[in-house]
Amino acid sequence: MTTAITNGIKVSIETHFQEDYSDVKESHFVFTYRVLIENMSDYTVQLISRKWHVCNAFGFREKIEGDGVVGKQPILEPGEKHQYVSGCNLQTEIGKMSGSYIMERLLDGSNIEVEIPEFVLSTPYRLN
Template identity: 35%
Template sequence: MFQQVTKGIKISVKTTYNGVVHRGHVTCYAFSYFISIENRSEHSVQLLERFWSIYDALNYTDYVHGEGVVGQTPIIKPSESYHYKSNCFLLSPIGAMGGKYKMIDTETSEEFHVEIPTFQLTTTPTLN
Protein backbone atom coordinates (compact mmCIF):
# COMPACT_ATOMS: atom_id res chain seq x y z
CA MET A 1 0.00 0.00 0.00
CA PHE A 2 1.18 3.50 -0.84
CA GLN A 3 0.31 6.37 1.52
CA GLN A 4 0.91 10.09 1.84
CA VAL A 5 -0.48 12.92 4.01
CA THR A 6 -0.84 16.51 2.78
CA LYS A 7 -2.50 19.20 4.93
CA GLY A 8 -4.18 16.56 7.07
CA ILE A 9 -5.57 14.60 4.12
CA LYS A 10 -4.26 11.02 3.97
CA ILE A 11 -4.24 9.28 0.60
CA SER A 12 -3.84 5.48 0.53
CA VAL A 13 -3.57 3.45 -2.68
CA LYS A 14 -3.81 -0.28 -3.41
CA THR A 15 -3.48 -1.77 -6.89
CA THR A 16 -4.41 -4.98 -8.66
CA TYR A 17 -3.54 -6.42 -12.04
CA ASN A 18 -6.62 -7.54 -14.00
CA GLY A 19 -5.05 -9.23 -17.02
CA VAL A 20 -4.61 -8.51 -20.70
CA VAL A 21 -7.41 -6.83 -22.65
CA HIS A 22 -7.74 -5.92 -26.30
CA ARG A 23 -8.86 -2.41 -27.16
CA GLY A 24 -9.34 -2.45 -30.91
CA HIS A 25 -6.11 -3.81 -32.38
CA VAL A 26 -4.05 -2.86 -29.31
CA THR A 27 -3.15 -5.24 -26.49
CA CYS A 28 -3.26 -3.53 -23.08
CA TYR A 29 -2.51 -4.49 -19.50
CA ALA A 30 -5.46 -3.67 -17.24
CA PHE A 31 -5.03 -2.43 -13.69
CA SER A 32 -7.40 -1.31 -10.94
CA TYR A 33 -6.48 1.09 -8.20
CA PHE A 34 -8.33 1.59 -4.95
CA ILE A 35 -8.06 5.03 -3.34
CA SER A 36 -8.91 5.93 0.24
CA ILE A 37 -9.04 9.63 1.16
CA GLU A 38 -9.09 10.18 4.91
CA ASN A 39 -9.75 13.64 6.34
CA ARG A 40 -7.55 14.07 9.42
CA SER A 41 -7.97 17.86 9.42
CA GLU A 42 -10.36 19.93 11.53
CA HIS A 43 -12.52 21.14 8.61
CA SER A 44 -14.64 19.50 5.94
CA VAL A 45 -13.05 19.41 2.50
CA GLN A 46 -14.41 18.89 -0.99
CA LEU A 47 -12.51 17.17 -3.78
CA LEU A 48 -12.85 19.38 -6.86
CA GLU A 49 -10.43 18.05 -9.50
CA ARG A 50 -7.91 15.33 -10.22
CA PHE A 51 -4.59 15.47 -12.06
CA TRP A 52 -2.85 12.21 -13.03
CA SER A 53 0.41 11.37 -14.73
CA ILE A 54 0.43 7.78 -15.98
CA TYR A 55 3.73 6.27 -17.13
CA ASP A 56 4.54 2.97 -18.81
CA ALA A 57 7.81 1.15 -19.45
CA LEU A 58 7.76 2.18 -23.13
CA ASN A 59 8.35 5.85 -22.20
CA TYR A 60 4.75 6.80 -22.90
CA THR A 61 3.13 9.30 -20.52
CA ASP A 62 -0.58 10.04 -20.37
CA TYR A 63 -1.93 13.07 -18.50
CA VAL A 64 -5.46 13.03 -17.14
CA HIS A 65 -7.23 16.07 -15.71
CA GLY A 66 -10.87 16.41 -14.83
CA GLU A 67 -13.59 17.30 -12.39
CA GLY A 68 -13.88 15.11 -9.30
CA VAL A 69 -13.33 11.37 -9.31
CA VAL A 70 -15.58 8.65 -10.77
CA GLY A 71 -18.24 11.28 -11.49
CA GLN A 72 -18.31 12.68 -7.95
CA THR A 73 -16.99 15.72 -6.07
CA PRO A 74 -17.32 14.35 -2.54
CA ILE A 75 -17.36 16.40 0.64
CA ILE A 76 -15.35 14.65 3.35
CA LYS A 77 -16.00 15.65 6.95
CA PRO A 78 -13.31 15.53 9.66
CA SER A 79 -12.47 11.95 10.73
CA GLU A 80 -14.35 10.54 7.73
CA SER A 81 -13.07 8.79 4.63
CA TYR A 82 -14.07 8.51 1.00
CA HIS A 83 -13.18 5.43 -1.06
CA TYR A 84 -13.33 4.73 -4.76
CA LYS A 85 -12.02 2.34 -7.39
CA SER A 86 -10.91 3.16 -10.92
CA ASN A 87 -8.94 1.58 -13.73
CA CYS A 88 -6.17 2.27 -16.19
CA PHE A 89 -4.70 0.51 -19.19
CA LEU A 90 -1.00 0.40 -20.07
CA LEU A 91 0.77 -0.66 -23.24
CA SER A 92 3.49 -2.36 -21.16
CA PRO A 93 3.31 -4.75 -18.17
CA ILE A 94 5.00 -2.21 -15.88
CA GLY A 95 4.17 1.41 -15.18
CA ALA A 96 3.36 3.95 -12.52
CA MET A 97 0.83 6.62 -11.64
CA GLY A 98 0.95 9.72 -9.48
CA GLY A 99 -0.73 13.05 -9.24
CA LYS A 100 -2.73 15.38 -7.06
CA TYR A 101 -6.25 16.37 -6.09
CA LYS A 102 -7.46 19.95 -5.97
CA MET A 103 -9.54 20.42 -2.83
CA ILE A 104 -11.30 23.22 -1.05
CA ASP A 105 -11.76 23.75 2.69
CA THR A 106 -15.54 24.19 2.88
CA GLU A 107 -15.29 26.49 5.93
CA THR A 108 -12.51 28.87 4.82
CA SER A 109 -12.90 28.49 1.01
CA GLU A 110 -9.12 27.92 0.78
CA GLU A 111 -8.20 25.82 -2.24
CA PHE A 112 -5.18 23.53 -1.96
CA HIS A 113 -3.56 20.50 -3.60
CA VAL A 114 -3.19 17.08 -2.02
CA GLU A 115 -0.40 14.91 -3.40
CA ILE A 116 -1.23 11.38 -4.53
CA PRO A 117 1.83 9.21 -3.93
CA THR A 118 3.37 7.69 -7.04
CA PHE A 119 2.54 4.01 -7.11
CA GLN A 120 3.69 1.10 -9.27
CA LEU A 121 1.51 -0.84 -11.65
CA THR A 122 3.03 -4.21 -12.43
CA THR A 123 1.78 -7.55 -13.68
CA THR A 124 4.10 -9.40 -11.29
CA PRO A 125 5.96 -8.13 -8.24
CA THR A 126 9.22 -6.51 -9.31
CA LEU A 127 12.19 -6.01 -6.99
CA ASN A 128 14.77 -3.26 -7.45
Protein backbone atom coordinates in the same frame (compact mmCIF):
# COMPACT_ATOMS: atom_id res chain seq x y z
CA MET B 1 -0.27 0.09 -0.21
CA THR B 2 1.25 3.49 -0.95
CA THR B 3 0.30 6.45 1.24
CA ALA B 4 0.89 10.21 1.46
CA ILE B 5 -0.46 12.87 3.82
CA THR B 6 -0.83 16.50 2.72
CA ASN B 7 -2.36 19.15 4.98
CA GLY B 8 -4.16 16.48 7.01
CA ILE B 9 -5.56 14.64 3.97
CA LYS B 10 -4.33 11.06 3.72
CA VAL B 11 -4.39 9.33 0.33
CA SER B 12 -3.70 5.58 0.14
CA ILE B 13 -3.50 3.53 -3.06
CA GLU B 14 -3.74 -0.21 -3.61
CA THR B 15 -3.30 -1.69 -7.11
CA HIS B 16 -4.39 -4.91 -8.83
CA PHE B 17 -3.53 -6.42 -12.21
CA GLN B 18 -6.68 -7.54 -14.04
CA GLU B 19 -5.47 -10.63 -15.89
CA ASP B 20 -8.96 -11.58 -17.14
CA TYR B 21 -9.30 -8.25 -18.98
CA SER B 22 -5.73 -8.08 -20.26
CA ASP B 23 -4.27 -9.52 -23.46
CA VAL B 24 -0.52 -10.02 -23.10
CA LYS B 25 -0.08 -11.01 -26.78
CA GLU B 26 -1.70 -7.73 -27.85
CA SER B 27 0.29 -5.66 -25.28
CA HIS B 28 -2.90 -4.68 -23.48
CA PHE B 29 -2.55 -4.64 -19.70
CA VAL B 30 -5.44 -3.61 -17.45
CA PHE B 31 -4.94 -2.44 -13.88
CA THR B 32 -7.33 -1.24 -11.23
CA TYR B 33 -6.48 0.89 -8.24
CA ARG B 34 -8.40 1.49 -5.05
CA VAL B 35 -8.06 4.95 -3.53
CA LEU B 36 -8.86 5.69 0.10
CA ILE B 37 -9.02 9.39 1.02
CA GLU B 38 -9.15 10.19 4.75
CA ASN B 39 -9.77 13.66 6.17
CA MET B 40 -7.50 13.80 9.19
CA SER B 41 -7.71 17.61 9.36
CA ASP B 42 -9.95 19.80 11.49
CA TYR B 43 -11.80 21.18 8.44
CA THR B 44 -14.53 19.99 6.11
CA VAL B 45 -13.17 19.63 2.57
CA GLN B 46 -14.61 18.87 -0.85
CA LEU B 47 -12.69 17.13 -3.60
CA ILE B 48 -13.02 19.45 -6.61
CA SER B 49 -10.69 18.04 -9.26
CA ARG B 50 -7.91 15.59 -10.03
CA LYS B 51 -4.74 15.52 -12.08
CA TRP B 52 -3.02 12.22 -12.92
CA HIS B 53 0.34 11.52 -14.53
CA VAL B 54 0.55 8.07 -16.14
CA CYS B 55 3.81 6.62 -17.47
CA ASN B 56 4.43 3.23 -19.09
CA ALA B 57 7.70 1.29 -19.42
CA PHE B 58 8.42 2.88 -22.84
CA GLY B 59 8.41 6.32 -21.23
CA PHE B 60 5.08 7.32 -22.79
CA ARG B 61 3.52 9.92 -20.50
CA GLU B 62 -0.10 10.98 -20.32
CA LYS B 63 -1.72 13.68 -18.21
CA ILE B 64 -5.36 13.23 -17.22
CA GLU B 65 -7.33 16.06 -15.63
CA GLY B 66 -10.96 16.42 -14.68
CA ASP B 67 -13.59 17.29 -12.14
CA GLY B 68 -14.03 15.04 -9.11
CA VAL B 69 -13.40 11.31 -9.07
CA VAL B 70 -15.55 8.72 -10.87
CA GLY B 71 -18.28 11.31 -11.35
CA LYS B 72 -18.35 12.53 -7.74
CA GLN B 73 -17.06 15.51 -5.79
CA PRO B 74 -17.26 14.09 -2.28
CA ILE B 75 -17.45 16.26 0.84
CA LEU B 76 -15.45 14.91 3.77
CA GLU B 77 -16.07 16.08 7.32
CA PRO B 78 -13.15 15.72 9.77
CA GLY B 79 -12.59 12.01 10.39
CA GLU B 80 -14.56 10.87 7.32
CA LYS B 81 -13.25 8.66 4.50
CA HIS B 82 -14.10 8.27 0.83
CA GLN B 83 -13.11 5.25 -1.22
CA TYR B 84 -13.37 4.55 -4.93
CA VAL B 85 -11.97 2.19 -7.55
CA SER B 86 -10.80 3.19 -11.01
CA GLY B 87 -8.63 1.70 -13.71
CA CYS B 88 -5.85 2.22 -16.19
CA ASN B 89 -4.86 0.50 -19.45
CA LEU B 90 -1.20 0.29 -20.40
CA GLN B 91 0.67 -1.06 -23.41
CA THR B 92 3.41 -2.36 -21.12
CA GLU B 93 3.37 -4.79 -18.21
CA ILE B 94 4.72 -2.17 -15.84
CA GLY B 95 4.10 1.54 -15.36
CA LYS B 96 3.46 4.15 -12.72
CA MET B 97 0.98 6.84 -11.77
CA SER B 98 1.00 9.88 -9.51
CA GLY B 99 -0.85 13.15 -9.28
CA SER B 100 -2.84 15.50 -7.10
CA TYR B 101 -6.33 16.44 -6.00
CA ILE B 102 -7.59 19.96 -5.53
CA MET B 103 -9.65 20.11 -2.35
CA GLU B 104 -11.67 23.11 -1.24
CA ARG B 105 -11.74 23.91 2.46
CA LEU B 106 -15.42 24.78 2.90
CA LEU B 107 -14.86 27.08 5.89
CA ASP B 108 -13.11 29.75 3.84
CA GLY B 109 -13.17 28.53 0.22
CA SER B 110 -9.41 28.12 0.03
CA ASN B 111 -7.96 25.44 -2.23
CA ILE B 112 -5.53 22.78 -1.05
CA GLU B 113 -3.42 20.71 -3.43
CA VAL B 114 -3.23 17.16 -2.06
CA GLU B 115 -0.53 14.76 -3.24
CA ILE B 116 -1.49 11.44 -4.80
CA PRO B 117 1.65 9.40 -4.10
CA GLU B 118 3.45 7.70 -6.96
CA PHE B 119 2.55 4.04 -7.25
CA VAL B 120 3.59 1.18 -9.53
CA LEU B 121 1.28 -0.73 -11.83
CA SER B 122 2.82 -4.12 -12.54
CA THR B 123 1.90 -7.62 -13.54
CA PRO B 124 2.65 -10.02 -10.66
CA TYR B 125 5.20 -12.02 -12.68
CA ARG B 126 7.13 -8.82 -13.51
CA LEU B 127 7.96 -8.26 -9.83
CA ASN B 128 9.76 -11.61 -9.47
